[in-house]
Amino acid sequence: MNLALNEEQLMIQDMARKFADAELAPVAAELDKTNDQQLFQANLKKLADLGFMGLNVKSEYGGVEAGSVAFSLAITELARACASTAVTTSVTNMVAEVIQAVGNEEQKQKYLPKLCSGEYLAGGFCLTEASAGSDPAGMRTTAVKDGDDYILNGSKIFITSGTFAGVFVVWAVTDPEAKKGKGISCFLVEAGTPGMTIGKSEEKMGQKASPTNEVHFENCRIPSTSLMGKENKGFAVAVGELAGGRIGIGSLALGIGFAAMDYARQYLTERKQFGQPLSSFQGLQWKLAERYTDLEAAKLLLMQAADLKEKGLSFSKEASMAKLFASEKANKACYDAQQMLGGSGYIKEYPLERFARDVRITSIYEGTSEIQKIVISRELLK
Template identity: 60%
Template sequence: MLFELTQEEVLIRDTARKIATDRIQPLAETLDRGGGRAEFLANLKALAESGFMAVNIRSEFGGTEAGSVAFALTVEELGYACASTGVTASVTNMVAEVIQAVGSAAQKRLYIPRLADGTYPAGAFCLTEAAAGSDPAGMKTRARRDGDDFVLDGQKLYITSGEYAGLFIVWAVTDPEAKKGKGISCFLVEAGTPGLTIGKAEKKLGQHGSATNVVHFDGCRVPGSALMGKLDDGFRIAVGELAGGRIGIAALSLGIARAAMDAAKAYVRERQQFGQAISEFQGIQWMIADRETDLEAARLLILSAAARKDRGEPFGREASMAKLFASEAALRATDTALQLHGGAGYCADFPVERHFRDARITRIYEGTSEVQRLIIARETLRQ
């Protein structure tokens, strides 16, 4: 089995790393403290202009056409530099991929190039509701027919990039009499559409640069052409096409974990106690060894899932494995990194406390760790 990256994948990874080092990492602390909004949007535009908002999108729609492995490498590098930027890029890429997979020819031509070139600063998924998180089939947002149009009413929670997304993929119930999960449809709604309003930004533990908002739909009228895929077939899109997003969050988790452990390794080489660098103590070395093993295992799971996707093979179980393991490993890595810093790690003067906070959400969004275990078990038993 070959584990070498292609020349194109290496080039994309290295280019992403350079942009992340030069532009994104210097802004991470400012974003974490609530500033840098204009610079953040400028960085998103720069990423789009370099092809990083449409990595696995065909060139006819303005994409890089580099594949899922390249996508994972990109998100890892961005996550290493700034988790908020990394998650924004990951979600935007996946919005474009879902449209490419199930959208009409007209939808692909209209919307994907605007995501790819940065006309839309970001894309967003409107799926989660107050009573429909891990159970999206329980959503209450409605879309009713009115002539040739649909009218959307409802509220979505925890929407990544809500404040600056240019395009939303929205799930809504179109047949309330249907069996649970069978009467849901999927719509494309542009920012600025009357009836779509962005609510308050959530005050979060971490990833402060990534806006997370309530999104309201109050008599939001969209044309029939906004329907993506078949009527009442939206739930299949949610549980099927979005599996690729788990590869992105797994890669993001790995990037955050790498950043934390790199900071910790540098610190323990310099920190002196009992007349020597604390990196010389076996206990410290074993902590590092365990976490580095975690990260290597996470990397292989991510690349395996991405490679399966690139080959056109089923990858849902593998994506869930990668997301589960990488996000849990990121929590262990950032906790260990903070511990290796001692009291300094608890202070905002060191980036490791930001990495610790940024990593926590990776076990929750794009499907909780508990949901990933259900998926893995179900698919394993089915096989």
């Protein structure tokens, strides 16, 4: 197995790292504190200009065709500096990929260039509902055919970038009589469509600059041309795209974990207790060794899943394994790094408390760790 990155992957990784260091790291704490959306969205546009919003999209639609491995590398580097920016980039790429995968040519020509260029600063992925989170097949949002239109009614929750997304991929029940999960369709809904309203941004524990909103549909009329793929066949699309999204969230968790451990490692060399640097104590040395080993293992799992996806092979189990392991180990890394700083790790002057808040959600969204175990065990027992 060749684990070496190719020239394009190395270039994208380096570009993401340099952008993160120059543009994101200096303002990450400020964004966490002030939620300055003008600053946040300006950086998203810069990322789009560099090609990061269409990493796995064909060049004919404005993407860079870099592939899933490059996507994972880029998200990791962005997350080292700003998790809010990384999650927005990850979800927007996911929206672009689902449009490319199941949209017709007219839909791809209309929406993909806008997402890739930053004309649309983000895309929205509208799947989760209050009664359909870990069980998305239980959704209640409906789309009823009315002549040449569909009428949407229902609500989605926890939608990343709801306040400024330009287009939303929305799942709704089109055949209520069908077996659970079999009568669901997938639609494209543009921002500003009458009948669609965006709720206030949630007050969150972490990743504060990334807006998370409810999206409501009340007699929202959309043309039948908004349907993506075949009617009543949309749930399989959602399941497939969630697997790809898990590579993104696992990569995001990995970046936060590395950022936390890198900061703690440097701190241990500078801080002295009992007349010697903290780095001279074996207990702390072993913590470093364990956590970095965890993170390197997570990176390899993510690379495996991304490589399988890039080759068009089955990758659902591997993506769930990677997301489960990376998110749990990144949480552990952040808390251990915080412990290494002692009281300083609890103070906002240091970034560890922000890393700990930002990483917490990674074992919850895009499928909880418990759901990943269900996916993995189902695949193993087939």
